Amino acid sequence: MAKKRIAVLTGAGVSAESGFSTFRDSGGLWAQYDPQVVASIDGWYRDRGLLLDFYNGLRHQLRDARPNAAHYAIASLEKDYDVTVITQNVDNLHERAGSTRVVHLHGELDKARPEHGVYDESFSEAEVIDLHYEDIRLGDKAPNGSQLRPHIVWFGEAVPKIERAIDYVLQADILLIVGSSLSVYPAAGLYRYAGPDCSVYVIDPQDVNLRHDKRITHIREVATAGMPKFIEMISSPE
Numbered sequence: 141m142a143k144k145r146i147a148v149l150t151g152a153g154v155s156a157e158s159g160f161s162t163f164r165d166s167g168g169l170w171a172q173y174d175p176q177v178v179a180s181i182d183g184w185y186r187d188r189g190l191l192l193d194f195y196n197g198l199r200h201q202l203r204d205a206r207p208n209a210a211h212y213a214i215a216s217l218e219k220d221y222d223v224t225v226i227t228q229n230v231d232n233l234h235e236r237a238g239s240t241r242v243v244h245l246h247g248e249l250d251k252a253r254p255e256h257g258v259y260d261e262s263f264s265e266a267e268v269i270d271l272h273y274e275d276i277r278l279g280d281k282a283p284n285g286s287q288l289r290p291h292i293v294w295f296g297e298a299v300p301k302i303e304r305a306i307d308y309v310l311q312a313d314i315l316l317i318v319g320s321s322l323s324v325y326p327a328a329g330l331y332r333y334a335g336p337d338c339s340v341y342v343i344d345p346q347d348v349n350l351r352h353d354k355r356i357t358h359i360r361e362v363a364t365a366g367m368p369k370f371i372e373m374i375s376s377p378e
């Protein structure tokens with residue numbers, strides 16, 4: 141019998157217990173930095189060095205971070221289900237925990253790409269360079285001669301992988317949302333593509349803005365406590 145398909149949409153909350161600040165919780169990253177300055181395409185053209193330093197700092201943190209039990213629990217779902225992780229996170233903790241199909245909507249902190257060359261549906265992943273947690277510095281050039289930049293989708297830029305993510309949600313039997321405030325589109329609108337027979341679960345200690353008529357089960361826990369409850373719920377007979 142074909143395995144049931146699960147789409148897992150994750151946000152910063154799934155990496156909170158690995159020591160990463162979320163963005164919008166009190167004291168979060170966007171309380172310390174203005175995203176329009178450090179995480180937008182305009183910010184990049186205004187001050188490349190500032191953004192290189194900002195992401196070099198986050199990359200150092202990623203090098204020293206470890207997946208938490210929620211990342212491992214999500215990876216373990218692959219034993220019994222056909223799982224696609226659609227993440228807004230730019231960390232590689234899902235992959236390091238063993239997830240084998242991860243769609244990064246907002247890019248990857250441990251990767252770089254040429255500044256010139258449009259990142260859209262036609263973008264060749266061949267231009268993406270694995271940084272192995274190394275810094276990017278002003279003057280570091282891509283093979284095409286342009287300045288290397290973080291392989292991150294900044295505010296003001298397109299989200300080329302959203303179509304692929306929508307397809308996975310459309311096909312899902314189960315949609316699990318872990319640790320996202322659903323504040324940033326188009327990722328925040330993905331749950332609306334869940335089919336009529338798709339069960340939707342949310343793991344988050346806070347309310348999330350899911351204005352939705354579908355049957356939604358909200359597991360009001362942090363990710364590491366919510367994942368075992370989720371697995372129990374989907375494993376027990378209907």
Ligand code: APR
Nearest residue numbers: 151152153156162163164228319320321322324346362363
């Ligand atoms: N376990 C589960 N959820 C948690 C935990 C935890 N330990 N801690 C916090 N949360 C929840 C918060 O309640 C909140 O709903 O995680 C969510 C974090 O929301 P945001 O900080 O807005 O992060 P996210 O939704 O991923 O932001 C989306 O915004 O700035 C952009 O590109 C950035 O990808 C990011 C996007």
